[in-house]
Amino acid sequence: MSREELQAAITAALSDRAEPRGDEPGTALITFDEGGQFLNGNVARENIVPVMKKLRDELGFNYLFCLTCVDWKTHFTMMYHLRNLDTRDELVIKSKIEDVNNPAIDTVSNLWQTANFHEREVYDLFGVKFYNHPDLRRIFLDEQWPGYPLRKNYEDPNMIEL
């Protein structure tokens, strides 16, 4: 499928049963960005689980090959890289988290098992909380580790100021 066809298919799949929660009526569940290697879709934080469930069940995105987070200082962006192993279509879903002091989003670990460890890593290094995660604790660092090292405002007394 070409990028345009994929975008049309996703828009069609997400619009016929659109149930915006908390969004203004008429707002699409997903909007697309131009450019980049992948087709980029933006999804509101509140809609991430229903949208992801439809992408997996109806569009066949059965493989989550990357889950990470970006700290933009003013907000966080969750990144989900999806692949359809049958058609080899690839798709990136982004979701903005506005609250930089207490970032949180619903888990997708019940849709893709691999998200369990990926979300633990994001929790460990960015401090994003995942609602309904089965086992949300640090994966690399000690339980007592202060702060979240990959945040832009992380301060480490041992690090040398350049």
Added chain:
Amino acid sequence: MEIDKKKMGDPFPGTVDPTADGGILVTKLDDAINWARANSLWPLVFGTSCCAIEMMSAASAKHDWSRFGFEVARATPRQADLIIVAGTIVMKMAPVLKRLYDQMADPKYVIAMGACTISGGPFFYNTYSVVKGVDHVIPVDVYIPGCPPRPEALLHAMITLQEKIKNEPYFRKPKTVV
């Protein structure tokens, strides 16, 4: 690498005076014990990154550290008397390394191999997770610079350590305090 035969000393530090039914050995106890200790150093099997590959190379046939008495690498600290810290030590590994060192019997020696071990490394030293030099955790006897050092450099460091051992007063050696 050139080895100074005079510097390395005699094969055995002492003289053997032949007698009718054998011989009389004249030596200093310090020298005799150190001669034995220096030529049978047992390294701990310990490597945390790419320097460990060079360490394995030094152990294998081409460089063959058994020539200098290092062949008995032990997988337990209780039987080892040398740690070659080969690779980056991260904050999470530091207490483990300290514990391994504490479990070794005195006298014990440490070789810091490579830039990561000496100072945190050329790449990742200014990170929340990397210890900036293993001497923050355990005392070091010999440092080898390099990234990674070649096996010849490791052999040179090991021979340097042997010279250090041969020259230390065994019976007056202060206990290692950390």
